[in-house]
């Protein structure tokens with residue numbers, strides 16, 4: 312059994328972008344077939360993402376904001392208890408009214424250091 316504690320995560324499992332901090336609890340090397348992250352999105356920020364190489368599910372446990380589906384323009388309110396699953400690799404804009412705390416699951420699992428490229432995707436790492 313694998314046990315991880317947020318307060319014991321090594322520094323190399325804490326990865327940041329301009330608008331977010333991702334605490335990567337489970338990664339590819341754990342062999343679960345997915346990665347699991349506890350991610351903070353900074354209040355007042357907008358992040359455009361397009362996970363062309365991954366499927367991501369996002370479960371909000373703290374904070375308020377919206378996610379907009381780029382293309383259709385559909386706006387979804389995000390609050391604790393809301394999950395969105397990007398089953399179509401949907402290009403989307405995440406706006407955090409307050410700090411958001413999100414539990415994120417990626418398939419295929421992240422290897423560890425991934426950050427968004429210019430298209431808003433995470434690269435596939437060998």
Ligand SMILES: CC(=O)NCC[C@H](N)C(=O)O
Nearest residue numbers: 331333348350369413415
């Ligand atoms: C919700 C979202 O996609 N935020 C960006 C960070 C990413 N989910 C991660 O934890 O690596």
